[in-house]
Amino acid sequence: MGEFDLIAKYFAHAGVKRADTTLSVGDDGAVLQVRDGYDLVVTTDTMVCGTHFFPDVDPRALGHKLVTVNISDLAAMGAEPSWLSLAITLPALDEAWLAEFAAGLHETADYYNCQLVGGDTTRGPLSLTMMAKGQVPRGKAITRSGAKVGDYVYVTGTLGDAALGLRLVQGVHEVSKKHQGHLLQRFHYPAARVALGQALRHTASSAMDISDGLAGDLPHILKRSGVGAYIDVNRLPLSQALKDSCEPALALQLALSGGEDYELLFTVPENRRGSLDVLLSPYGVPITCIGRITGVAGKLELKAGEQPFTYQHQGFQHF
Amino acid sequence: MGEFDLIAKYFAHAGVKRADTTLSVGDDGAVLQVRDGYDLVVTTDTMVCGTHFFPDVDPRALGHKLVTVNISDLAAMGAEPSWLSLAITLPALDEAWLAEFAAGLHETADYYNCQLVGGDTTRGPLSLTMMAKGQVPRGKAITRSGAKVGDYVYVTGTLGDAALGLRLVQGVHEVSKKHQGHLLQRFHYPAARVALGQALRHTASSAMDISDGLAGDLPHILKRSGVGAYIDVNRLPLSQALKDSCEPALALQLALSGGEDYELLFTVPENRRGSLDVLLSPYGVPITCIGRITGVAGKLELKAGEQPFTYQHQGFQHF
Numbered sequence: 001m002g003e004f005d006l007i008a009k010y011f012a013h014a015g016v017k018r019a020d021t022t023l024s025v026g027d028d029g030a031v032l033q034v035r036d037g038y039d040l041v042v043t044t045d046t047m048v049c050g051t052h053f054f055p056d057v058d059p060r061a062l063g064h065k066l067v068t069v070n071i072s073d074l075a076a077m078g079a080e081p082s083w084l085s086l087a088i089t090l091p092a093l094d095e096a097w098l099a100e101f102a103a104g105l106h107e108t109a110d111y112y113n114c115q116l117v118g119g120d121t122t123r124g125p126l127s128l129t130m131m132a133k134g135q136v137p138r139g140k141a142i143t144r145s146g147a148k149v150g151d152y153v154y155v156t157g158t159l160g161d162a163a164l165g166l167r168l169v170q171g172v173h174e175v176s177k178k179h180q181g182h183l184l185q186r187f188h189y190p191a192a193r194v195a196l197g198q199a200l201r202h203t204a205s206s207a208m209d210i211s212d213g214l215a216g217d218l219p220h221i222l223k224r225s226g227v228g229a230y231i232d233v234n235r236l237p238l239s240q241a242l243k244d245s246c247e248p249a250l251a252l253q254l255a256l257s258g259g260e261d262y263e264l265l266f267t268v269p270e271n272r273r274g275s276l277d278v279l280l281s282p283y284g285v286p287i288t289c290i291g292r293i294t295g296v297a298g299k300l301e302l303k304a305g306e307q308p309f310t311y312q313h314q315g316f317q318h319f
Numbered sequence: 320m321g322e323f324d325l326i327a328k329y330f331a332h333a334g335v336k337r338a339d340t341t342l343s344v345g346d347d348g349a350v351l352q353v354r355d356g357y358d359l360v361v362t363t364d365t366m367v368c369g370t371h372f373f374p375d376v377d378p379r380a381l382g383h384k385l386v387t388v389n390i391s392d393l394a395a396m397g398a399e400p401s402w403l404s405l406a407i408t409l410p411a412l413d414e415a416w417l418a419e420f421a422a423g424l425h426e427t428a429d430y431y432n433c434q435l436v437g438g439d440t441t442r443g444p445l446s447l448t449m450m451a452k453g454q455v456p457r458g459k460a461i462t463r464s465g466a467k468v469g470d471y472v473y474v475t476g477t478l479g480d481a482a483l484g485l486r487l488v489q490g491v492h493e494v495s496k497k498h499q500g501h502l503l504q505r506f507h508y509p510a511a512r513v514a515l516g517q518a519l520r521h522t523a524s525s526a527m528d529i530s531d532g533l534a535g536d537l538p539h540i541l542k543r544s545g546v547g548a549y550i551d552v553n554r555l556p557l558s559q560a561l562k563d564s565c566e567p568a569l570a571l572q573l574a575l576s577g578g579e580d581y582e583l584l585f586t587v588p589e590n591r592r593g594s595l596d597v598l599l600s601p602y603g604v605p606i607t608c609i610g611r612i613t614g615v616a617g618k619l620e621l622k623a624g625e626q627p628f629t630y631q632h633q634g635f636q637h638f
Contacts, residue, residue, distance in 0.1 A: 022358060023462060026543065028392040028527050029362035029453075031460045036355040039341060042436065042452070043348035046406045048443030073347040087365045087406070087448040117361065124367030125444035129406040133361070134348075141350045143342060208347050224345065 006093065007121055010102040011086065018082065018115045030117035032083055038135040043073035049126035054169075059097045061188040062128075063104025068192050069211065070132035071112050072262040075197035076209040078142040079134030081112045086119035087129040112194060140201045142266070147206040147225035151267040153291040154276075156193050158239040159214060160251060161186035163258020179241035190262040196283045200266055203279060207266035213257040215313040217265060219300055228296035232303050233311075237288040256302075257313050267293055325412065326440055329421040330405065337401065337434045349436035351402055357454040362392035368445035373488075378416045380507040381447075382423025387511050388530065389451035390431050391581040394516035395528040397461040398453030400431045405438035406448040431513060459520045461585070466525040466544035470586040472610040473595075475512050477558040478533060479570060480505035482577020498560035509581040515602045519585055522598060526585035532576040534632035536584060538619055547615035551622050552630075556607040575621075576632050586612055 012025040023031035034040050047066055049055055071081045086105070090098075109116055114132070165187025167173035168180065175183060193209075200207060206225055210217050214231070222229055236255045243251060268276060280287055294301070302309040331344040342350035353359050366385055368374055390400045405424070409417075428435055433451070484506025486492035487499065494502060512528075519526060525544055529536050533550070541547055555574045562570060587595060599606055613620070621628040 022458075023460065027463050028395040029360045029398070029451075029460075031396070031455070031462075032359040032361060033457070034353040034359050040351040040353050040359060040452075041348045042351060042402070042404060042450075044404045044406050044437055044439045044450070046408060046439045046441045046448070048408055048441050051441060051443045076347040077350070079348070083361070085361060085363045085450055087363050087450075089365060089367055089446060118363055120363045120365045120448070122365045122367050122370060124370045124446060127408060127443060127446055129365070129439070129448040131361075131363070131404055131406075131450045132348075133359075136350070138352070139341075141342065141348075143350075144346050 010098050011116060014102065015106040016110045016113055016115050021083065021115050021117055024115065024117045030083070032117065032133070035135055037138055039138050039141060041074055041077050041079040041134045041136055041141055042131060043070050044129065044131045045069045046127065046129040058188065059101035060104035063101040064108045064189055066128050066130050067105055067108040068190050068262060070130045071114065071194060072192040072209040074132055074134035075192045075194040076142070076207050076264055077136065078140060078197050078201040079136040080198060081114040081132060081134045081194060083133040084109055084114050084116045085131045086116060088119065089122045089124045089127040091124065091126055112192065136201070142200060142204050142207040144206055144208050144221045145224040147221050147227050147267040147293050148269060149227055149293055149295045151205050151269050151293040152273055152289050153229055153231065153267055153293065154287050154289050155210070155214065155237065155263050155265050156196060156285050156287050157261070157263040158237045158242065159210070159261055159263060160242050160254035160258045161239050162190060162260040163254040164242055164245060175241070175245040179245055182239070182241045187260065190260060192262060193264045193285060196280060196285050197264060199279055199283060203268055203272050203276060204266040205269055207264055210261050210263050210265050212259045213313070214265065215256040215300070215311065221265070221267070222298055222300060226297050228294040228299035228301065229291055230294060230301040230303055231291035232305065233309050234305050235288060235290045237286065256311060329417050330435060333421065334425040335429045335432055335434050337432070340402065340434050340436055343434065343436045349402070351436065351452070354454055356457055358457050358460060360393055360396050360398040360453040360455055360460055361450060362389050363448065363450045364388045365446065365448040377507065378420035379423035382420040383427045383508055385447050385449050386424055386427040387509050387581060389449045390433065390513060391511040391528040393451055393453035394511045394513040395461070395526050395583055396455065397459060397516050397520040398455040399517060400433040400451060400453045400513060402452040403428055403433050403435045404450045405435060407438065408441045408443040408446040410443065410445055431511065455520070461519060461523050461526040463525055463527050463540045464543040466540050466546050466586040466612050467588060468546055468612055468614045470524050470588050470612040471592055471608050472548055472550065472612065473585050473587060473606050473608050474529070474533070474556060474582050475515060475604050475606050476582040477556045477561070478529070478580055478582060479561050479573030479577045480558050481509060481579040482573040483561055483564060494560070494564040498564055501558065501560045506579065509579060511581060512583045512604060515599060515604055516583060518598055518602065522587055522591050522595060523585040524588055526583055529580050529582050529584050531578045532632070533584065534575040534619070534630065540584070540586070541617055541619060545616050547613040547618035547620065548610055549613060549620040549622055550610035551624065552628050553624050554607060554609045556605065575630060
């Protein structure tokens with residue numbers, strides 16, 4: 001089976017067809033109609049076997065996660081997801097694996113009304129690169145650089161669940177049967193906060209998604225915005241599953257440094273704070289105020305209530 | 320050194336800055352201003368170590384080629400190159416290698432006025448995925464599906480030089496000293512026919528770039544357009560270097576099946592043919608009429624003058 005038959009069989013004809021896709025898979029490039037008066041937002045994420053996922057990962061979950069991590073970046077910028085490109089490198093042609101992977105990818109892309117419009121198929125060590133393209137009204141993208149002193153710091157959902165789910169998969173932690181499903185779901189099938197991200201376009205002063213853990217990610221906003229922040233660890237939103245399954249210290253560690261939650265982290269100026277609950281209540285995703293932006297550039301201060309909280313972030317170092 | 324320092328050092332601050340790039344490397348995504356009334360054209364190419372290049376490849380040439388193969392796809396669609404994203408997977412941090420690779424990449428991107436606006440850096444087996452984004456007036460992209468019976472088939476430049484260059488690199492062919500430079504240049508530093516591709520927007524009925532060899536690539540136009548073609552192999556444009564260095568049979572084989580020339584292959588209706596030489600002469604790239612489109616759907620007929628020419632294409636099978 002040649003490259004072209006492979007593409008045609010699993011990727012070219014499945015999934016949603018957007019009216020603004022002039023030309024999809026099968027030519028030198030895709031031709032896409034970005035709406036007049038809108039900016040294009042582009043993100044890239046690579047997942048390498050052995051680095052980002054286990055060789056025996058469920059290919060359907062992998063297809064889901066690859067789409068989600070990319071769309072989560074678009075969500076964090078307030079963009080509407082529109083199109084995906086996939087570069088897939090395979091060591092050999094395993095049709096059963098590919099069918100499941102493609103199914104997971106298309107299910108998730110369809111859910112976000114996103115069309116796969118092209119890519120490349122190559123032979124080599126298993127690796128997946130996705131680029132997602134979204135649209136946002138011109139000048140309305142939410143960046144990491146707009147946080148101001150006095151802004152309040154918020155997160156969506158709960159933190160640390162995906163990291164505990166990973167520990168279950170690795171077999172290094174046991175939890176009661178009733179919580180297993182939730183935690184594994186959070187690790188294998190994270191959600192991208194797309195609608196909420198778009199709702200924040202006129203409210204948030206800065207935003208990003210949490211992929212490497214709150215304590216590793218918030219400093220990016222601080223650096224780009226030239227500000228500091230304090231976070232009250234007592235306010236971190238923890239799920240019942242996490243609280244029931246871990247000692248408090250571990251629960252905090254997973255919430256601060258556990259990656260792959262794909263919740264949104266954002267800041268809101270005081271004068272827009274009042275409208276926030278009203279604005280966001282239709283989306284069914286809880287939001288929690290966990291701290292505030294300070295003027296001490298680059299400094300992330302952790303507190304437990306009024307007490308200082310000492311913590312050493314152990315993030316994922318790529319090299 | 321963390322991922323972010325690495326990106327910042329080699330990729331974030333180098334290269335051309337386009338005025339239509341609102342936000343580049345450093346946020347969740349790039350924010351780009353596609354011109355109102357224009358379509359976005361997107362292409363993807365992956366190069367895997369061991370499959371697409373040798374481990375000891377000159378990293379500067381590799382950076383050049385990665386950009387060129389992507390921009391060549393944009394050229395084939397008549398698009399103006401605008402932005403690049405890079406997903407780079409590295410087994411370890413080799414700063415000398417990375418500096419040379421980045422230099423080759425930026426030199427070439429600058430030449431085409433294309434800005435690197437984001438990507439991802441990961442650890443794993445050496446692999447490079449680039450996505451290029453270009454712009455074309457709405458509805459004016461040249462596709463593979465517009466060839467009509469009676470159209471003339473053209474190619475730019477000369478064919479087979481890169482394939483002979485590869486044989487030099489592999490040490491399986493010797494050529495005279497005076498031709499070595501040209502052939503190695505064609506293999507390591509191919510050119511994308513960007514200006515010429517844009518000039519063809521109103522003239523060509525179909526186009527693609529030749530990356531896998533004429534005999535392997537032309538069938539894609541035939542399939543997408545629902546037509547056939549005959550090609551006169553006596554008319555294939557061969558460089559003096561190729562003719563001096565090979566038996567005629569090998570020269571034809573390299574011209575028909577040798578990959579990586581990145582010349583344009585395009586079709587032109589009879590009634591637009593007259594303007595072609597005038598239109599294209601400012602670009603300094605020769606074009607050659609090599610055949611004609613026929614009504615026998617999917618059939619590629621090779622002739623040598625008036626005689627049938629029997630030939631078995633040996634293309635690159637990815638699996």
